[in-house]
Amino acid sequence: MNKKLTTEEMNRLTPEAFHEAEKLPLVVVLDNVRSQHNIGAVFRTADAMCLERVVLCGICCCPPNQEIHKTALGAEQTVAWQYYADTLEAVRDLQAEGYTCYAVEQAHNSLTLEQVAEQITNHKSPITNCPKMAIILGHEVFGVQQEVIDLCGQCIEIPQYGTKHSMNVSVTAGIVMYRLSGALRAVKAL
Numbered sequence: 001m002n003k004k005l006t007t008e009e010m011n012r013l014t015p016e017a018f019h020e021a022e023k024l025p026l027v028v029v030l031d032n033v034r035s036q037h038n039i040g041a042v043f044r045t046a047d048a049m050c051l052e053r054v055v056l057c058g059i060c061c062c063p064p065n066q067e068i069h070k071t072a073l074g075a076e077q078t079v080a081w082q083y084y085a086d087t088l089e090a091v092r093d094l095q096a097e098g099y100t101c102y103a104v105e106q107a108h109n110s111l112t113l114e115q116v117a118e119q120i121t122n123h124k125s126p127i128t129n130c131p132k133m134a135i136i137l138g139h140e141v142f143g144v145q146q147e148v149i150d151l152c153g154q155c156i157e158i159p160q161y162g163t164k165h166s167m168n169v170s171v172t173a174g175i176v177m178y179r180l181s182g183a184l185r186a187v188k189a190l
Contacts, residue, residue, distance in 0.1 A: 029135065033137065040067070041170035045174045057087040060083070071170075087136070094134045097132070104172060106155075158175055
């Protein structure tokens with residue numbers, strides 16, 4: 001019989017333990033995401049995947065904020081975050097820190113999410129088993145700015161097969177965070 005786990009059985013980290021826990025070297029950058037609920041959902045998923053941090057850029061609202069809190073459910077207090085007025089500056093700083101940056105966007109020559117996950121799994125580095133990555137997600141209508149795409153040089157695309165060729169930014173973020181964090185965890189386990 002499938003019986004739901006109790007909170008104790010889930011072995012959830014306390015906020016203090018989360019702050020001390022080793023994080024995956026995956027950063028989520030939000031490029032002018034306007035919906036506070038989408039921002040909160042990204043925080044909540046970043047917490048669930050134990051990711052390094054969220055970077056908010058441009059028109060993104062920042063914590064503390066009641067609308068972010070409605071969907072983040074406190075993850076905005078556990079996940080580290082930064083704010084940049086300019087997404088290009090955020091990406092340049094991440095690249096200077098050794099992160100490979102990917103815009104999550106439908107673009108010519110984009111890589112599928114599975115291709116990027118395979119690249120992670122096949123990654124062999126003499127310094128670390130786990131590559132440092134950043135994913136950039138864009139505005140709900142306009143997507144990632146072209147200048148940001150140009151700076152990243154690489155795009156991740158989630159193949160879609162229906163009549164709509166877009167998904168909500170928080171849904172897209174969740175899919176990408178889940179798949180890439182799984183690949184990063186597999187590499188760390190080697």
